[in-house]
Amino acid sequence: MQTLPRLAITAGEPAGIGPELLIRLAATPLAANFIAVTDRALLERAAARCGQPIELIDDDGSDTAMRRPGQLRVRHVPLGTTEQPGTPDPANAHHVLATLTEAADGCMAGRYAAIVTAPLQKSSINEAGIRFSGHTEFFAERAHADVVMMLASPELRVTLATTHLPLSAVPAAITHDALTRVLRIVHRELQGKFGLLEPRIAVLGLNPHAGEGGHLGREELDTIIPALDALRAEGMDLLGPLPADTAFVPSLRERYDAVLAMYHDQALPVLKSEAFDRTVNLTLGLPFIRTSVDHGTALDLAGTGRGDPSSLIAAARMALELVARRSAHPQGHS
Numbered sequence: 001m002q003t004l005p006r007l008a009i010t011a012g013e014p015a016g017i018g019p020e021l022l023i024r025l026a027a028t029p030l031a032a033n034f035i036a037v038t039d040r041a042l043l044e045r046a047a048a049r050c051g052q053p054i055e056l057i058d059d060d061g062s063d064t065a066m067r068r069p070g071q072l073r074v075r076h077v078p079l080g081t082t083e084q085p086g087t088p089d090p091a092n093a094h095h096v097l098a099t100l101t102e103a104a105d106g107c108m109a110g111r112y113a114a115i116v117t118a119p120l121q122k123s124s125i126n127e128a129g130i131r132f133s134g135h136t137e138f139f140a141e142r143a144h145a146d147v148v149m150m151l152a153s154p155e156l157r158v159t160l161a162t163t164h165l166p167l168s169a170v171p172a173a174i175t176h177d178a179l180t181r182v183l184r185i186v187h188r189e190l191q192g193k194f195g196l197l198e199p200r201i202a203v204l205g206l207n208p209h210a211g212e213g214g215h216l217g218r219e220e221l222d223t224i225i226p227a228l229d230a231l232r233a234e235g236m237d238l239l240g241p242l243p244a245d246t247a248f249v250p251s252l253r254e255r256y257d258a259v260l261a262m263y264h265d266q267a268l269p270v271l272k273s274e275a276f277d278r279t280v281n282l283t284l285g286l287p288f289i290r291t292s293v294d295h296g297t298a299l300d301l302a303g304t305g306r307g308d309p310s311s312l313i314a315a316a317r318m319a320l321e322l323v324a325r326r327s328a329h330p331q332g333h334s
């Protein structure tokens with residue numbers, strides 16, 4: 001019997017749009033066995049807010065060959081307190097982290113084929129007194145893995161040398177070793193996850209005009225260029241460092257398969273402004289597949305049922321594609 005991949009879907013911040021997006025995802029005919037890792041009653045309230053019928057089934061860990069649109073399995077993780085849409089409560093921080101732990105541990109134990117995450121409110125977890133900067137770092141720590149954040153639309157893949165850091169901390173984090181480590185992961189994962197045998201990676205500079213020959217900053221000359229040259233000597237096809245302001249013009253985009261940006265806001269606005277509804281966040285380097293939405297908790301829309309589920313649906317589709325590729329080519333996949 002051909003069974004459907006078991007995808008763990010975390011709902012993220014209970015007071016955000018995540019729970020409603022899960023209901024919308026469940027309504028699609030996607031060929032997946034979705035297991036919502038969250039509170040059962042939260043999903044019932046989200047379905048009522050969306051005005052969409054939902055059939056919740058307690059997950060017993062079994063496989064199935066079919067799922068009707070509107071059916072959603074649930075791995076119940078109780079809330080700390082009942083959600084107020086639009087107003088995150090730190091009393092739910094431990095609940096949110098428990099859902100991530102169950103999804104990650106379940107993937108590593110083989111109970112789920114992949115994880116798809118809805119957005120969480122990082123500040124609410126911090127307000128509960130917990131050090132936390134994002135799913136990416138949480139899953140990396142849980143899996144003891146070196147990871148890289150990628151956001152990908154059908155037209156553009158962007159990877160990040162640094163993720164959730166204050167801007168003032170970025171230059172010190174751009175070291176020869178860090179760039180080497182990150183580029184090796186990106187190169188390996190473009191081969192394994194995307195089937196690109198000889199991936200072409202464009203690397204952005206850190207400074208305006210990529211440092212203008214040292215007149216606008218020395219990080220390119222002192223760190224980035226030597227790191228790229230060493231990796232080129234190993235055979236990697238690297239372009240740059242390119243000035244970030246022109247790296248995304250069409251003539252240059254034809255010359256690379258992915259971009260490595262030095263920091264979070266250097267490249268993500270390009271993706272989010274041209275493909276907000278089609279972009280997927282994925283974590284490279286984990287021992288399991290994890291995809292996510294490209295947006296946040298949209299507290300201004302939470303509770304209205306009007307959040308757009310497109311990015312979550314795209315994330316689920318990409319997770320299914322990666323699961324299928326892993327089954328077909330298990331040796332090339334982390």
Ligand SMILES: NC(=O)C1=CN([C@@H]2O[C@H](COP(=O)(O)OP(=O)(O)OC[C@H]3O[C@@H](n4cnc5c(N)ncnc54)[C@H](O)[C@@H]3O)[C@@H](O)[C@H]2O)C=CC1
Pocket residue numbers: 012017118119120121122123135281292293294295296297298299300301306307308309310
């Ligand atoms: N993967 C994750 O867990 C992510 C979490 N966040 C967190 O989200 C929180 C809020 O972040 P913001 O910067 O305000 O960004 P945001 O993405 O939540 O909202 C920005 C704007 O986009 C709109 N928007 C976002 N998603 C939408 C959707 N699916 N449909 C329709 N409109 C949508 C919002 O209504 C708002 O006007 C922060 O705590 C941040 O850390 C942000 C990005 C990713």
Ligand SMILES: NCC(=O)COP(=O)(O)O
Pocket residue numbers: 133134135136137268281292294
């Ligand atoms: N902009 C992407 C983002 O902040 C998502 O981070 P993560 O929670 O997936 O690590």
